[in-house]
Amino acid sequence: MSYLRRSPWILHYDGSSCNGCDIEVLACLTPLYDVERFGVVNTGNPKHADILLVTGSVNERNIEIIQNLHRQMPDPKVVVAVGACAVSGGIFARAYNVQGGIDQVIPVDVYAPGCAARPETIIDAVIAGIGVLERKRKVSA
Amino acid sequence: MTPALLVLVFVVLGPVLGGLLAGADRIVSARMQGRVGPPLLQPFYDVGKLFQKRVRRVNPVAEPLLIGHVVFMALAGVLVIGGGDLIFAMFVLALAALFLVLAAGSADSPYSNVGAERELVVLLASEPFFILMMAAICKVTGESTFSGVMDSPVRVAVELPGALLAFLFVITIKLRKSPFDISTTHHHPHQELVRGLTSDLSGRQLGWVELAHWYECALLAVFVVLFFNWSAPLGILAFVVAYGLEVLVDNSTSRAKWQLVLRSAWAVTLVLAGGNLLALYVVGV
Numbered sequence: 001m002s003y004l005r006r007s008p009w010i011l012h013y014d015g016s017s018c019n020g021c022d023i024e025v026l027a028c029l030t031p032l033y034d035v036e037r038f039g040v041v042n043t044g045n046p047k048h049a050d051i052l053l054v055t056g057s058v059n060e061r062n063i064e065i066i067q068n069l070h071r072q073m074p075d076p077k078v079v080v081a082v083g084a085c086a087v088s089g090g091i092f093a094r095a096y097n098v099q100g101g102i103d104q105v106i107p108v109d110v111y112a113p114g115c116a117a118r119p120e121t122i123i124d125a126v127i128a129g130i131g132v133l134e135r136k137r138k139v140s141a
Numbered sequence: 142m143t144p145a146l147l148v149l150v151f152v153v154l155g156p157v158l159g160g161l162l163a164g165a166d167r168i169v170s171a172r173m174q175g176r177v178g179p180p181l182l183q184p185f186y187d188v189g190k191l192f193q194k195r196v197r198r199v200n201p202v203a204e205p206l207l208i209g210h211v212v213f214m215a216l217a218g219v220l221v222i223g224g225g226d227l228i229f230a231m232f233v234l235a236l237a238a239l240f241l242v243l244a245a246g247s248a249d250s251p252y253s254n255v256g257a258e259r260e261l262v263v264l265l266a267s268e269p270f271f272i273l274m275m276a277a278i279c280k281v282t283g284e285s286t287f288s289g290v291m292d293s294p295v296r297v298a299v300e301l302p303g304a305l306l307a308f309l310f311v312i313t314i315k316l317r318k319s320p321f322d323i324s325t326t327h328h329h330p331h332q333e334l335v336r337g338l339t340s341d342l343s344g345r346q347l348g349w350v351e352l353a354h355w356y357e358c359a360l361l362a363v364f365v366v367l368f369f370n371w372s373a374p375l376g377i378l379a380f381v382v383a384y385g386l387e388v389l390v391d392n393s394t395s396r397a398k399w400q401l402v403l404r405s406a407w408a409v410t411l412v413l414a415g416g417n418l419l420a421l422y423v424v425g426v
Contacts, residue, residue, distance in 0.1 A: 001191030031175040036167075039179050039186055046333045047197055047343040050190075059362065074343045075195040 001064045004050065004133050007039040008126060011049035013069055015102065016092070017056025020116035021083035025053060026126070035123060046072035051129050052106075053122075057085040058099040059090050070106045076136035080128040082122055084115040091115075117140045148223040155218055156239040156361065159355025160184045166388055168395065171393045191348035199248045200339045204378050205350040206244035207342070210290060213237035217232070218360045223250075223363060224286045227275045227367075233266045234360070241350065242337060248341035256337030258398070259324035262399045266406035267314045278302050278367060281421070287363075298368040303417030305368050307410040309383055312361055318387050320397040321406075356381050 014022050028035045029042060043049050048068045058066060070079065081102045086092035089100040102108050107131045112125035163184040171178025182185075198204070214237040220230040242264070246257035279285045281300040282293035290297065298305050314321040325337035334340070339347055362380045369376030397405075 001195060003186045006186035007183070007190040033425040034178075035172070035334075036171060036179050037177050039183050041187075043336070044422065045340060047341060048339070048347060049338065050194070074197045140195075 002134055002137060004137055005027060005130055007041075007062050008050050008130050008133065009041045009043045009048055010051045010053050010126070011043055011046050011069065011073070012053045012055070013066065015054055015056035015066065015086065016059050016098070017083065017085060021055035021086070021114075024116050024119050025055065025082065028122055029041050033119050033123065035126070038127070040126065046070075047074065049073050050077060050086045050133060051126060052077065052079045052103045053082055053126075054079065054086050055117075057084045057089045058102055058105050059097045060096075060099070063099065063105050065103065066105055076108045076133055076140060078133045078136070079106055080110045080112060080129050082112045082125065084113060086109045087113055144222070144224045144421055146269035148219050149306055151218050151222045151363075152215060155215070156341075156352055156355040156396075158162060159358035160188070162358050162384060163177075163355070166226055169388050170392055171390075171396070173388070184355075188348045188351050191351070192345045194344035195413065196346060197305050199250075202247050203342065204346055204349075206240050207248065207346055207353075209398075210237055210240035210244065211353040211356070213240060213351050214356040214360070215357070218363065219349075219358055220365055221287050221360065224288055226285050227279060227287065227290070228272060229340050231268075231271045233273050234271065234357075235264065237353065237357075238264050241353070244342070245338040245340075250341045252335045252337060253341040256324045256334055256340060259334075262403055263321070263324050264315055266403045267311050270406070270410040270414060271313050273410065274304050274308060274364075277301055277418055280418075282370070287367070287393075290367055291366045292310035293370060295370075298355070301368070301417055303413040305419075307369070307413035308364065309386070309408065310409045310413075312383065313387055313390060314402065315357065315361060316384075318391040318422075320394040321402050322396060323402055 012025055027033060037075060052070060052073060055067065079102065081087050087103045089098055092098045093100055099105065110123050110125045110129045114121050161181065164181040167183060168178040168181060180275050213233055217230050217234040218235055220233055221227060232395055238260070242257045245253045245260065248254070277306045278290060278297055278301065279296060282290050282295045284290045317325060339350055342350060362377065365380040365383065366373050366376035369379055
């Protein structure tokens with residue numbers, strides 16, 4: 001039996017988000033959505049995390065930080081890009097310092113679109129991420 | 142029950158009790174915040190998952206130290222239940238806690254190191270009381286083993302109400318509850334130290350820490366039963382009430398500075414437990 005499915009711990013990283021998506025991510029923890037029902041915990045520590053939730057696009061200053069956080073997470077792990085900016089760069093895609101979506105620097109498993117992404121979309125993306133997590137565990141085992 | 146059977150029950154059912162307590166804790170905390178909360182068995186799912194994850198080893202010594210942490214925590218319980226000397230078991234308990242400090246201190250992460258330093262402060266605040274408490278229990282009953290105290294005609298809680306109140310205060314520290322969760326936290330994202338002691342532990346390494354914590358919770362329940370030595374069910378009821386109070390305190394206070402933790406723990410335990418002993422043996426109430 002796999003326990004990964006029942007206990008996805010999340011690390012939330014704000015790339016260069018306008019904070020719209022970040023507020024929606026935090027909304028998932030509030031009584032209205034209460035993702036802890038599914039065992040989701042916001043860890044704040046890459047070494048404890050299973051799912052990396054990134055909001056905002058990648059710019060020159062945070063490439064290394066995102067890659068470093070991703071490296072520190074123990075396998076199996078999943079990356080979820082939350083919001084238009086994290087998915088593709090959004091309206092900032094052509095700004096001089098923006099590289100584009102998160103998939104420019106680390107492999108992304110699930111894309112959650114929206115500006116800002118709705119809490120329902122984020123929860124759906126995390127649930128989809130759990131499926132990917134499970135497949136990755138089977139491949140590595 | 143024979144001591145051997147009791148020991149087996151503790152080794153097997155101790156973590157089960159600790160895990161169920163942690164699960165109930167998370168549900169009650171969630172309800173206090175207007176949420177539904179995770180399933181009762183969530184802590185078991187979490188630890189099960191941790192043992193399925195790969196480990197990011199930061200150095201070769203952390204894991205043996207953590208296994209030592211679990212083994213000595215269980216051994217402290219086994220010594221208490223199995224008829225070992227109660228005060229000696231308290232030293233084993235302190236040793237178990239020290240293994241965790243060493244494991245956290247062995248990592249290079251500043252969060253982990255600050256967590257280790259603060260855990261030492263926490264030990265300094267709580268450990269002297271445990272020895273004082275056990276000495277007091279042994280003194281009033283004239284016994285030094287678990288079965289001896291349980292069979293003693295002296296009602297410990299009646300003789301040592303001050304020590305019992307001080308124990309309630311100290312388990313806030315031992316259960317890592319706010320306002321005394323200065324060295325690490327379990328499920329509240331206190332970002333200041335990331336996760337303190339456990340910052341650099343991943344996968345099953347963190348699983349060992351959780352397992353040891355469950356043994357510790359079970360051991361604390363055994364201590365409450367020692368206070369209510371004339372009726373074990375009453376002791377278990379008292380522990381449940383005490384744990385409920387801890388959850389309430391946890392959800393209604395913010396983290397304190399380490400100075401406050403140290404000073405208040407020493408002041409409260411010295412006045413309540415020390416005063417209790419003075420009243421018994423010097424004043425002769």
